[in-house]
Amino acid sequence: DAKTTQPTSMDCAEGRAANLPCNHSTISGNEYVYWYRQIHSQGPQYIIHGLKNNETNEMASLIITEDRKSSTLILPHATLRDTAVYYCIVSPDSGGYQKVTFGTGTKLQVIP
Amino acid sequence: NAGVTQTPKFRILKIGQSMTLQCTQDMNHNYMYWYRQDPGMGLKLIYYSVGAGITDKGEVPNGYNVSRSTTEDFPLRLELAAPSQTSVYFCASRWTSGGAPDTQYFGPGTRLTVL
Numbered sequence: 383d384a385k386t387t388q389p390t391s392m393d394c395a396e397g398r399a400a401n402l403p404c405n406h407s408t409i410s411g412n413e414y415v416y417w418y419r420q421i422h423s424q425g426p427q428y429i430i431h432g433l434k435n436n437e438t439n440e441m442a443s444l445i446i447t448e449d450r451k452s453s454t455l456i457l458p459h460a461t462l463r464d465t466a467v468y469y470c471i472v473s474p475d476s477g478g479y480q481k482v483t484f485g486t487g488t489k490l491q492v493i494p
Numbered sequence: 495n496a497g498v499t500q501t502p503k504f505r506i507l508k509i510g511q512s513m514t515l516q517c518t519q520d521m522n523h524n525y526m527y528w529y530r531q532d533p534g535m536g537l538k539l540i541y542y543s544v545g546a547g548i549t550d551k552g553e554v555p556n557g558y559n560v561s562r563s564t565t566e567d568f569p570l571r572l573e574l575a576a577p578s579q580t581s582v583y584f585c586a587s588r589w590t591s592g593g594a595p596d597t598q599y600f601g602p603g604t605r606l607t608v609l
Contacts, residue, residue, distance in 0.1 A: 416597065425498075425584050425600030426537070469536070484529070484537035 386470045391489040394464075400457040402488050404470030407451040413472045415446060417455045418484070421466040426484065429455065429468075460492045496520050498601035500585050506607045507575040515570040515604050517585030525588040526568040527598065528552075528560065530581040537584060543568055575608045582606070 387405040394400040406415065414433050418426040430437055430444045432453070437444045443456040457464055469487040501516045519526065524545045529537040529552075539552030543562040557579060559571040568587075572579060582605050586598040 418598075423582060423603065425586070425602055426598075427600070428597040431597065483539075486534075486536045 385483075386472060386485060388468075388470050388485070388488045390486070391491065393491045393493055394457075394460045396462060396492050396494050397459055400455075400460040400464065400490055400492070402455040402457075402468050402470075402490065403452065404455070405452045406470070406472045409450050409472050410474070412474050414474070415444065415450075415453050416471045416473060417442070417444065418469045418471065419466040420469070420487070421463075426469065460490075462492050462494065464490065465492045466490060498585055498587055498599050500583075500601040500604050502604060503602070504605045506609060507572075508609060509575060509577065511575050512571070512573050513575070513606075515572070515583055515585075515606075517568045517570065517601060518566050519568075519585075519587040519599070520566065521587060521589065521599065522565060523587035523589045523599070524565070525590060525598075526562065527586040527588070528558070528568070528570045529584045529586065530554065530579075531584060531603075532581050540570065540583075572606075577608050580606060580608045 414431050416431040417429040420426045430439055430442050432444045432446050446453045467487040467489050469484050498519045527542045528540040531537045538554045540558050541552055541560040543549045546562050546565050549560050549562055562568050582603045584603050585601040588598045
């Protein structure tokens with residue numbers, strides 16, 4: 383499985399866009415990029431995933447570089463409730479055991 | 495749907511005691527997982543199951559046992575509790591049909607302290 387690298391922590395002003403980077407330079411062709419977040423020791427929550435194309439849903443946008451070696455999660459208008467640890471994960475598409483490795487993630491602090 | 499539920503929410507054990515952490519999902523998911531999360535760390539996979547009657551080890555299975563007799567339930571058993579098992583335990587489930595990519599749904603966690 384591909385390994386990911388994320389900054390340990392980031393700050394973002396409330397109302398501004400939060401851009402969380404992730405490096406996955408060893409990603410394989412069949413591996414998706416997933417983002418989860420964990421708010422204050424609750425169970426992780428799925429945010430978004432993508433393979434090649436940029437993706438957007440009601441929570442966030444995911445920008446994947448053309449070579450797929452890195453991606454950025456964008457929270458367009460960060461609120462205080464977005465303060466959490468954000469995990470970037472790469473995993474093969476479904477059909478088998480999805481061995482996802484949650485590293486230490488990026489701790490995002492949204493500042494009033 | 496209640497999603498993934500876990501009981502108890504908190505528990506304190508003495509060294510050498512045993513207990514079972516309960517996990518139930520009502521989404522008819524085939525895959526289920528147990529993770530532990532130590533303070534300030536990421537999640538580590540303990541055991542997983544791809545369906546009723548089928549389980550396998552994850553990264554850190556020592557000191558734990560699991561069973562999967564039904565689709566809904568995936569209990570985690572600690573036989574001889576040790577201080578190193580003090581952690582927050584998360585159960586998760588996922589549906590996969592071998593088609594489109596899918597995601598895991600997590601329970602609220604069980605906070606276990608072994609003294």
